[in-house]
Amino acid sequence: MMGGAFTFNHFVYLLQGMMWTVVLSALAFVLGGVAGFGVMLMRTARTRLLRQISFVFVQLVQGTPLLILLFVVYFGLGVVGIELPPLLAAGVSLMVYSSAFLGEIWRGCVESVPRTQWEASECLALTRWQTLVDVILPQAARIATPPTVGFLVQVMKSTSLASVVGFVELTRAAQVVNNSLFTPFLVFGIAGVLYFALCYPLSRWSRSLERKLNVGRRQAA
Amino acid sequence: MSAVVKLHDIHKSFGSVEVLKGVSFEIEKGEVVAIIGRSGSGKSTALRCINRLETIQSGTLEVCGHRVDDQSLDLRALRQDVGMVFQSYNLFPHLTVEQNITLAPRRVKGVPNREARALALESLQRVGLAEKIDAYPEQLSGGQQQRVAIARSLAMQPKVMLFDEVTSALDPQLTGEVLRVMETLARGGMTMAVVTHEMAFARRVANRVIFMHQGKVWETGPGDMLADPKTAELRDFISNGL
Numbered sequence: 425m426m427g428g429a430f431t432f433n434h435f436v437y438l439l440q441g442m443m444w445t446v447v448l449s450a451l452a453f454v455l456g457g458v459a460g461f462g463v464m465l466m467r468t469a470r471t472r473l474l475r476q477i478s479f480v481f482v483q484l485v486q487g488t489p490l491l492i493l494l495f496v497v498y499f500g501l502g503v504v505g506i507e508l509p510p511l512l513a514a515g516v517s518l519m520v521y522s523s524a525f526l527g528e529i530w531r532g533c534v535e536s537v538p539r540t541q542w543e544a545s546e547c548l549a550l551t552r553w554q555t556l557v558d559v560i561l562p563q564a565a566r567i568a569t570p571p572t573v574g575f576l577v578q579v580m581k582s583t584s585l586a587s588v589v590g591f592v593e594l595t596r597a598a599q600v601v602n603n604s605l606f607t608p609f610l611v612f613g614i615a616g617v618l619y620f621a622l623c624y625p626l627s628r629w630s631r632s633l634e635r636k637l638n639v640g641r642r643q644a645a
Numbered sequence: 646m647s648a649v650v651k652l653h654d655i656h657k658s659f660g661s662v663e664v665l666k667g668v669s670f671e672i673e674k675g676e677v678v679a680i681i682g683r684s685g686s687g688k689s690t691a692l693r694c695i696n697r698l699e700t701i702q703s704g705t706l707e708v709c710g711h712r713v714d715d716q717s718l719d720l721r722a723l724r725q726d727v728g729m730v731f732q733s734y735n736l737f738p739h740l741t742v743e744q745n746i747t748l749a750p751r752r753v754k755g756v757p758n759r760e761a762r763a764l765a766l767e768s769l770q771r772v773g774l775a776e777k778i779d780a781y782p783e784q785l786s787g788g789q790q791q792r793v794a795i796a797r798s799l800a801m802q803p804k805v806m807l808f809d810e811v812t813s814a815l816d817p818q819l820t821g822e823v824l825r826v827m828e829t830l831a832r833g834g835m836t837m838a839v840v841t842h843e844m845a846f847a848r849r850v851a852n853r854v855i856f857m858h859q860g861k862v863w864e865t866g867p868g869d870m871l872a873d874p875k876t877a878e879l880r881d882f883i884s885n886g887l
Contacts, residue, residue, distance in 0.1 A: 543698060544735035548749035548801060549724035558748055562739045 430610055434601050438611075441597025442618050444511075448593055449580045451515040456522025456579070463527025468534055470552075478527070485524035491585050493517045498589040514586035522579055529575060533568040534560055573630035577623045584619075594618060649674050649805055649836055650695060655704035657690055664690045666860040667704070672805070672838055677831045679847035679868075680840045682857035683882060688840045691857065692807050695838065696727040709804050725753065728803030732810040734790040736782040736797070742769070743778045746797045753801070768796040772826045788819030792826050799830075806830070808839040824850075844871060844883065856882065 466478035485493070497520075498513040508516065537560050545555035587596035598615035602608050648671035657665035664687045672678050680688045693699045694706060697713055697720060706713040709726040737745050746768055747761035756764060762778075769775045772792035782790050791811055798806060808827065812820040824843060828850050831837055841847060847854050848868040856864040856879045864870065864879045874880040 538735075540731065540733055540735045541737065544731065544737075545749075546698070547696060547724055547727075547729040548797070549721045549753045550749055551721070554752050558752065559737050563737075566739075 428605055430601075430605060430607060434605070434611075435614070437601060438594065438597050438614060438618065441592055441594040441615075442622070444592060444597075445580065445583050445594040445619075446622065448511070448514055448518065448583045448586060448591070449576070451511075452518030452522050452579050452583065453576055455515065455519035456526055459519055459523030460526030460530060463523050464530040464534060467527060467531040482524045482528050485520060486528070490517065490521050490582055491588065493521055494585055494589060510586065510589045510591035513589055514583070514591050518579060518583065518586075521582070522575070525575055526572065529571050530564070530568055533564040533571075536567055537563045570630050570634040573626055573633060577626045577630070580623055580626070581619065647674065648672060649709050650838065651705070651707045652691070652695070653705045655691070655694060655706060656702045657687075657694060657699060658702055664860050665694070665701070668857075668860070668862055669704075670855055670862055670865065672836060674836055675834045676852045677835075677837045677839065677850055678853050678855060679851035680838060680855045680857060681842070681844070681847055681882070682863075686857040687860040688857045689809055692809055692838060692840050695805075695807060696724060696729055698729075721753070725801060726804045727807060728798035728801060728805070729807040729809065730791070730794050730798055730811045732813050734782070734787070734794045734814075736790055736794055738782050740781075741778070742774075742780050742782070742785075742793050745782070745793060746800045749797070750800050764800055765796075768800040769793070771799055771829070772796045786819060787815050788822045791815065791819075791823045795823075795826055795830075805836045805838070808837065808841070810840050810842065812841070812843060847871065858882075 463478050463482065466474045467482070469475055469478075494514065494517045497517045498508065498510070501508060501513075534556075541559055541563070542555060545559050550558070583593055584595035586593055587599065590596070592600070594615055598611050602611040605611065650672040652671070653669050655665050655668040656663065664685075666687075668687070668691055670678075680692065682688045690699055694701050695708055695713070697718065701714055704714065708723060711718060711723045711726070713723065737748070740748065743762060743765040746765040747756065750756040750764055751758065751761055765778055766775055769778055772795050774789060774792050774796065777785060777789060777793070782793070785793065795811075811827075812823050815823060820843070824846050827837070827839070827846075831850050839847075839851065848871050851868050854866060854868055854870055855862055856870075856874075856876075858878045864874065864876050866875075870879075871883060874883060
């Protein structure tokens with residue numbers, strides 16, 4: 425098969441890899457979003473200890489390459505007898521990674537809602553949780569949407585790192601095809617186009633959300 | 646008549662700066678008290694201590710039977726008895742006027758959703774804005790927003806209302822419409838503490854005026870005292886203010 429031509433079957437193989445890229449991204453985003461919400465709650469908590477713990481967590485994750493995180497989860501846990509399948513290892517790593525970044529993005533959005541909104545709610549006898557759910561989060565969500573979607577684009581591209589633990593997503597699929605055909609320019613070019621096809625619509629969406637937000641800002645001021 | 650708000654020898658510092666240096670005064674039920682004074686005299690801080698937006702360092706503070714200086718105070722019970730209106734309105738921009746008004750009654754007092762609109766309407770009628778029930782805050786003028794903020798506070802049926810420089814962000818015409826609403830409230834028997842720069846309002850509507858200076862109650866008396874100040878500081882404050 426070495427040196428053969430790029431066929432439709434190769435393309436289908438790449439598309440299957442692309443599907444796994446989407447699955448992994450979705451996994452990272454959903455799990456990372458849930459955990460990130462927790463991180464955001466801890467970072468804005470009234471208890472100092474919770475704030476400190478979450479601060480250290482965020483700093484550790486943000487100061488470590490995702491690749492290292494992936495190695496620790498996949499190979500590190502393997503050494504102590506916890507064997508994770510590549511999808512799970514990659515999913516867990518990306519979840520941890522996303523939770524730190526999303527938690528920090530969302531903390532900023534929550535804190536950008538004026539303190540006086542908390543005060544007004546407090547004066548109406550609303551609890552802290554009621555205030556968060558009914559008053560703060562709806563306002564923070566509008567601010568949070570563009571950077572959140574922007575981060576989704578980054579996560580999607582970062583899933584390519586999962587190829588190093590043998591998970592066959594788009595990048596790994598392209599490597600496999602290239603190993604048999606040795607037409608790197610063509611194969612990786614197609615992989616690049618497929619990544620672009622996934623990310624570009626999201627980037628556009630993020631930008632249009634940003635524009636919409638600016639309109640809202642002008643009215644809210 | 647018994648006092649519903651009692652401050653006795655209140656001390657409050659921000660860091661090393663002492664803003665309240667032994668403040669004492671009482672507000673009777675149904676009484677309207679205007680608190681005046683320069684910026685930095687501690688008048689807003691005193692007001693904010695009353696519903697525990699600020700905690701005091703020493704002194705005793707009792708509001709509607711709640712010991713506000715007590716650590717074990719039930720904050721939410723206190724806040725249900727004390728309404729507050731701010732200089733910057735602080736309406737919730739993502740909610741309609743109706744939702745702004747009914748959020749707390751629904752969440753805190755369990756008012757059913759089908760009764761909420763009637764409650765909002767009733768509160769809005771008291772501030773003359775019933776027709777704005779479905780508007781968003783950004784569609785209203787500053788004066789209208791402030792009147793909605795008053796309606797929002799009224800919907801919780803507070804026993805005492807605190808007003809923190811509520812007209813300071815408004816032009817004279819809009820100031821007038823807000824002051825008229827407050828005057829109607831006062832005539833209706835609401836217990837009110839009003840931090841204000843509106844001397845004419847203090848004189849005409851307040852049963853009693855408290856002049857604060859350098860973190861202390863400097864002079865106190867009926868509205869007429871503004872025409873005949875006893876202390877040099879109040880005389881100075883009034884002549885500079887005009």
